[in-house]
Amino acid sequence: LKYIGRFAPSPTGPLHFGSLVAAVASYCDAKANNGKWLLRIEDLDKPREVSGATQTILLQLACFGFIWDDEIIYQSERTFIYQAALNALSKQKLTYPCTCSRKEIADAATHKGIEGAIYPGTCLHERIKLHAPIAWRIKAPDSVIAFEDRIQGKQSQNIAQDIGDYVLKRVDQLFAYQLAVVVDDADQHITHVVRGVDLLNSTARQIYLQQSLQLTSVQYAHIPVVTNAQGEKLSKQTLAPAINSHNAAEELCYALQFLNQNPPEYLKRESLTTIWDWAIDHWSIAKIQPNINNCI
Ligand SMILES: [Zn+2]
Numbered sequence: 001l002k003y004i005g006r007f008a009p010s011p012t013g014p015l016h017f018g019s020l021v022a023a024v025a026s027y028c029d030a031k032a033n034n035g036k037w038l039l040r041i042e043d044l045d046k047p048r049e050v051s052g053a054t055q056t057i058l059l060q061l062a063c064f065g066f067i068w069d070d071e072i073i074y075q076s077e078r079t080f081i082y083q084a085a086l087n088a089l090s091k092q093k094l095t096y097p098c099t100c101s102r103k104e105i106a107d108a109a110t111h112k113g114i115e116g117a118i119y120p121g122t123c124l125h126e127r128i129k130l131h132a133p134i135a136w137r138i139k140a141p142d143s144v145i146a147f148e149d150r151i152q153g154k155q156s157q158n159i160a161q162d163i164g165d166y167v168l169k170r171v172d173q174l175f176a177y178q179l180a181v182v183v184d185d186a187d188q189h190i191t192h193v194v195r196g197v198d199l200l201n202s203t204a205r206q207i208y209l210q211q212s213l214q215l216t217s218v219q220y221a222h223i224p225v226v227t228n229a230q231g232e233k234l235s236k237q238t239l240a241p242a243i244n245s246h247n248a249a250e251e252l253c254y255a256l257q258f259l260n261q262n263p264p265e266y267l268k269r270e271s272l273t274t275i276w277d278w279a280i281d282h283w284s285i286a287k288i289q290p291n292i293n294n295c296i
Contacts, residue, residue: 003035005192007068008181010042011053014242015060017251018196018226018234024255024279025223025288026194027066032283036069038188044075044180056242063245064252065272073188075180082175085183085213086136086168094139094212095168098123099132111164114201118164136169138209145204150221152197152290157204166205182206186215197222198233223288226258249275260287 007023009015015023030037039061041054061068089095100108100122109117119137128134142160149155159166168179185193200222210217226234234240243251252275253268261282267275 001036001189001191003030003033003192004038004188004190005030005035005194006038006040006185006188006190007066008040008042008184008195009057010045011049011057013050013053013236014056016234016236016240016242017255018240020064020243020251021226021255021258022194022196022223023061023064023066024252025221025259028261028279028283029192029194029221029285031280033192035192037066038070038190039068039072040184040188041072041074041076042177042180044174044177046076046174060243060245064243064248065276070188073184075184078180078184079175081187082169082180082183085179086175089138089168089209089212090136092212095136096124096139096165097128097134098137098165098167099129099134113162113164115163119166121165124165133171135167135171137165137167138212140165141208145207147203147207147220149200149203150219150285151288152200152222155200155203157201159204159208162201163205178202178205179209182209182213182215185218186210186213190218192219192221194221194223196225196233198225221285221288223259224290248272252276252279260289262287 005026007026009019027037043049043054086095104122105119106117108120108122110120111118124139140160140163142158144156144158146154146156166178167176169175203220207217228234228238228240232238249270249272250268252272253263256263256279261279261284263278267278
């Protein structure tokens with residue numbers, strides 16, 4: 001299959017309008033390219049999980065007329081696979097254990113990157129503390145990683161300068177999103193990733209992991225994220241309301257409108273099947289504006 005896409009929600013609460021937009025964009029892009037659309041539940045961070053949220057999300061997707069292909073995969077069942085990937089990187093001497101506390105990292109940092117203090121590599125150069133909890137970091141490459149985003153255009157990043165050595169396994173022994181997502185995309189044979197632009201900064205780190213693990217690369221398209229009136233990304237933290245399954249047709253049309261697909265006014269009074277047929281027939285990723293923020 002030339003196109004396999006995916007939607008990968010975290011069960012931290014019900015889907016809100018921002019997650020609906022991401023689901024619609026990845027679904028239309030997959031279906032317009034005669035591809036598959038897979039579902040992955042990113043439930044790696046058990047402490048942040050809300051009980052029952054996975055079932056709510058699956059129900060919401062079904063009520064909105066999404067039809068996913070193949071079996072759903074759950075990250076919480078895959079920790080041994082992430083450990084194998086970490087071992088493979090360690091075997092290549094790309095990783096090192098880190099026993100620094102948050103405060104020690106902040107105190108030792110001499111540079112600020114795009115995500116705050118850049119870790120100065122203390123544990124790479126000095127002996128790690130005995131009996132302290134261990135995180136695992138990968139040495140950041142000091143070279144430019146470039147890729148072409150289908151919406152945002154040419155992108156490049158020097159991870160060493162912008163981010164620093166990054167964590168693959170946290171002190172609490174949870175695997176970092178960056179590692180899990182790369183391993184899962186490869187295992188699900190994902191060819192195209194369509195997701196929010198808030199993850200654009202993570203992409204170079206993920207490409208570096210793909211390269212280091214000799215995995216095939218994927219095509220990226222980063223859609224604008226939906227923000228509230230205060231300019232904050234819609235999320236559980238910003239108290240975004242859940243999408244309303246009783247108003248699915250209208251909300252679906254708003255999502256298409258947000259994605260600049262210009263759905264006709266009458267469409268919101270049609271059946272979900274008619275809306276999806278129209279959306280897939282008329283899907284044009286080129287119409288999506290690359291601007292970073294869009295208020296609803
Ligand atoms: Zn350290």
